[in-house]
Structure formats: structure tokens, C-alpha cells
Amino acid sequence: MPWTEVAVERTISSRSPDKNAAGRVLSYRDALREALGQALKRDPGVFIMGEGVDDPAGVFGSTAGLREEFPSRVLDTPIAENGLTGFAVGAALAGMRPVLVHMRMDFLPLSFDQILNHAAKLCYMSGGRSHVPLVIRAVIGRGWGSAAQHSQSLQAMFMQMPGIKVVAPSSAYDAKGLLLSSIADGNPVIFIEHRWLYDVKGGVPKKEYLVPIGKGVVRRTGKDVTVVAVSLMVNEAVEAAKELKDGGIDIEIIDPRSLVPFDEKIVVDSVKKTGRLVIADMGWRSGGAAEIILGRIHDRIRRYLKADVQIVALPDTPTPASHRLEKAFYKNSGDIAKAARKAYGLRKK
């Protein structure tokens, strides 16, 4: 397969990936678009399908213009989420590398049968003789009254399905490198993109490169509290770090980049140093990604903990529409800072 020709970039900086950028700055959306263009060019087995992937808006710009360049391999589709996922699974089983795009992650529950019962299981059920190299791009977002069915971050549901990988890049550099890795991967990958990240800019090399799935990165070093932040929460944590620094708390920010597989070591190493942990996710609290992460690592970190672990996640209610209620619902840098202070043992300023 053409993908075997790409050398995996294992030497990626564990501090700031942006240092690899070779001076070129791109937005998260353009990084995704560039990755898709390069994947389509590299491998005739790659194709993109989904509702509106060829329209002028191009899924928030991330697929814009690809149809003109690759007319037969950028397929607008009916709105048949479960069917589409099955079509992609079948094409993948038969040797293609489909990228299925959903403009809202909320539409994925319609395809749970194909994701959970088929994509996730076919490698195992076949004793490893078949596999499903499928990427499902799922856009999450928040705000502006998007309400209960256009806002959900459902990563935890997919983290509970063995056989699926779950990836959530927070930087433009990772968006490109992880998307190329996901397409090259032989497994089904749920690729989570936060709408608020599309305009975030960062260094992105022009060449193809792969960011390994399952390897976290330290976004900011600090000695007092470890903050594990998922997707957009990385940016919120960076804001929180500025606020906390004034108050004398130095947080270390870990961006796991992928939730399955999860880089336990990078978190454990950090907690060994700080003795305090905050986990910030965009999904719900109960049974959410943050609780799953905590469950995974708790045995390995509890002897280093100097304070209770704090979780920053959504309250267990559906998303409200009213701006006033949204403000109470969503979590931001202020909530992360508050949780870090609590973990550090200080009362609110």
C-alpha cells in the first residue's frame, strides 16, 4: 500500500510540535484540507464521502476545492448515516481507505450499528484476516445556541468500543499529521475536530508527515499541577495557565491527542512530578472521557497524589440553547483555573 512509503515521524518534539513547522503557518482547517489532498494524491484507494463534502462551504472549509481536483473520489451522499457508515466499512474491507465526514458528531448515534457492531468488530471476528481502514471525521462544537442536538462531544461512547481508535487533535500541526496517520491506519478511527479550532493557526510543514496515534505531548511544562486537556480544552488550559501563573501556580499541560490508544505514561510521569491532577474534557461528567481516563490511570498515580483529582466536564444535562444557560453549561479556562487551585489546595481568589 502507498501508505507504507510514508516514514512515521517518531522523533516529534515532545514539547511544542510547532517547532517543527519550518516557518510555514496554516490554519487547522487548511491543515486538514492539505492532509486530505495529499492523501488523495498519494493513494488511489483514498476517497472522501459525506453530506456536503463537495459543496462550496466544504465542511467548514476543510474539504473545499477537493472535488475539483479529485472529481471521482469526493462523493456527496444521501443523508443516510448508518447506511453511509456501512458503505464505508464495506469499501474499507474490500481494500479502499474511505474518509467519512459528519458535520456534527450528533449524527454518529444514527450509525452506531455500523460503527459498534461492524467496523469495531470485523478484525476481531475474522481472527485478524480482515480489517477496516476507515476514518470517520466528526465535528464537535459549542455555543451560539446550537442546543441539544448540534453540540455533543460523544468521545466517551467510542472510547468504550474495543476495536476503534479515537483521535482529537488540538493544533494545526497535529490536525494534519494525525489525519494522515488515521488514514494510513488499518483500523476504524473516530477523528474529532472542534469547530472553534478551525481558525487556530500554527506551524505546519508542507511535506507529508505522520503524528503517531497514541502518543501525547506536553504543551506546557509546569511543576505544581498536571492538567490533562482534550481538544479545545488544551487552548482553555493555556489561558488558565496565564491566569494561574499570576497567582503562583505553575501548571503542566498534557495534550493526549488521542484518547484510544491513550498515552498513560506521559500523564503518570507528569503526576509523579506535580502530585496533582486536573482532567478537562468537553463531554459530560458521568461516564465521560475524563472519568474513563482517570479510571485507566488511577492505580498508577494514586500513590503520588497530594490532593483529590479534579474533573472539568459538562454538567449532566442536555445542552441548553439560551445564551445565559449556555454560559452556565460550558466549561472554560476559568473552570480549569478553579479546579487547579482546588487541587493545589488554595481557595478561590
Next chain:
Amino acid sequence: MARQGRGRDLIQIYETMLRIRLFEERVIRSYPGQEMKTPVHLCVGQEAVAAGVCRNLTDKDYVFTNHRCHGHCLAKGMSMSSILAELYGKRTGCCKGKSGSMHLSDPDRGILATSAIVGGNIPVAVGAALSLKFRKSRNIAVVFFGDGAVDEGAFYESLNFSALKKLPVLFVCENNFYATNSPQKARQPVDNIFKRGGIFGIKGFRCDGNDAVEVFDLSKGLIEKIRKGSGPYLMECRTYRWKGHVGPDCDFEKGCRPKYELDGWVRKCPVKRLEDKLSRKGLLTGSGAEKMRVKIEREISKAENFAKRSRFPNTGELYEDVYWKG
């Protein structure tokens, strides 16, 4: 015996049907021994559909099937040993003991997936057909499903998309009139499965699913057209399962179905029907049929011995193949 042409096809089909029948009968006999610990959904009575359709396919054509899959897998050329070992949960099974009876597969024979989710494999087959179209292949995908599967939305989503993209896929509904124990008339207002592709522009045909010749001829014509780029077709083959929904027993004694209904279908036994037809045409003699039976029984015994003697997977293999490492 006929060495070429249609006669040869019919004899091959007969042999395939007999293999399926005798295989299933062996499963029925061995099952109470409790060594096969997997729910079996037997296709006794439905052999003509699998044998008739698959006779028109090559290893490079894809077949997708469902929980009642033994017949399709045998008709597509899977080895009995690999299937039986899988039913016995052994490491030598086609899926290393991970699939059991309901998820048999063999990519070398074009059986890419078997789904026990009713209707679940219909879109998957359409996706494989999409892949064939991308590759400009002359091969096709065939998906076998029951009348219960047409209750599912996935069926209609698949008809729509495959017609839209003119995909090389043959939808084969084995209408045995039951979904578990619910009769078709309790689930569907109109008995017209073969017409359900019509609203998408897909032509459908109904045939006697217990007449292997009819199944073979109809599918042969449709498959040839699909290979030439016609797009999808839908076949409804009316047939009947002799055994209960699951397990080696009949179920009429539990009140699941009326006995007279089963008796009527047993009189239309597809294996016997083809045998009679072939002997009337002088294509098969009584001793020829007997020789075939002996040969197949020997094959089954060999496969059963292989399955029983094979080793179980090591418990460490539990963790293998969750993710593709290639």
C-alpha cells in the same frame, strides 16, 4: 454425467446442496454433544438459494451473509474443516475461534464479513460494490439476507445509494417468511419484497427459492447484466427453514409454526427436487448420487475429526486481533 454446459452446472449445484444438507444434518447430530458451544442458525430447506446463486460467482466476487450463513459459505467454496473447527471454537477455525457460527468469513473466498445484525451486512456489501466500481472491476458483490432484514432502514438506504451510484451488487432476499418466530404477515402489510427496489429504479424478481434451477437461471442472467454495468438487482427467493430460528430442533411443537406448513415445504424439498429433475434428464443416476453422498459424508467426518482434534486458542489470544497491526 454431464461434463459441460448447463448440465454440469446443475450437477455441481446439486452436489453443493447435498454438501450443505449433509453438513447441517451432521451439525444437528453432533450438537447435543455440547462440544459446539455456539448458537447455530441452520439453513436446512434453503439450500437451493445459496447453491444456485453462488454457482455464478468466482472467488473474486464478494459474498456477504448473515447469521444463517453456513450454506452461503459452503457454496462459496469455504472448507468444511475451517467452518467446523470454528463451530467447535478451535484455533484452526476460519476465524481462530473468534467468530463462532454467526461471523464466518474467508477473504480468500470473497467472504469478507458475516453479520448477525439483521440487515447489517446489506450496506457493507454495497460498500464492497463501491470499491469494485472504483477499481473498474468486473466482479460483483452479492448479499444474502432474510425477509426480516427488509424491515430495517439499512435495506432502503442501501437500495437508494446502490441505484444512485449504479453499483455492481445483487440483493438476494431469502424469504423464509419468519423473523425469529414472527411471521412475515405480522410485520409487513404487503407481501412484495421483490418490488421494494422499484421506487429507486431497481428491478426486482421473485422466484421459487426451492427450485435450484430457477434460482440459478435467474441469478445467472442478473449477474451477467451487473457485470456489464447495469447496476443493482433485487431477487426474492421464496423458501422455508425446516428447523427453528436457532438450534438443531424444529419448533412447531412449541407452537411457533403450524406443523402442516412445515410438512408442505418438506414436500417441496429443494434437494429432492433437483435430484428428481436430474435423474429424469438422465444427468444423474441413483448410484451416482449415492457415490456423491458417500464422498461428502467422508469429507464431513474428516472435517469433524479435524475440528475435534484441533487445539483451542490459548487464553492469551483473547487479546489478539482487536486492532489490525499490519
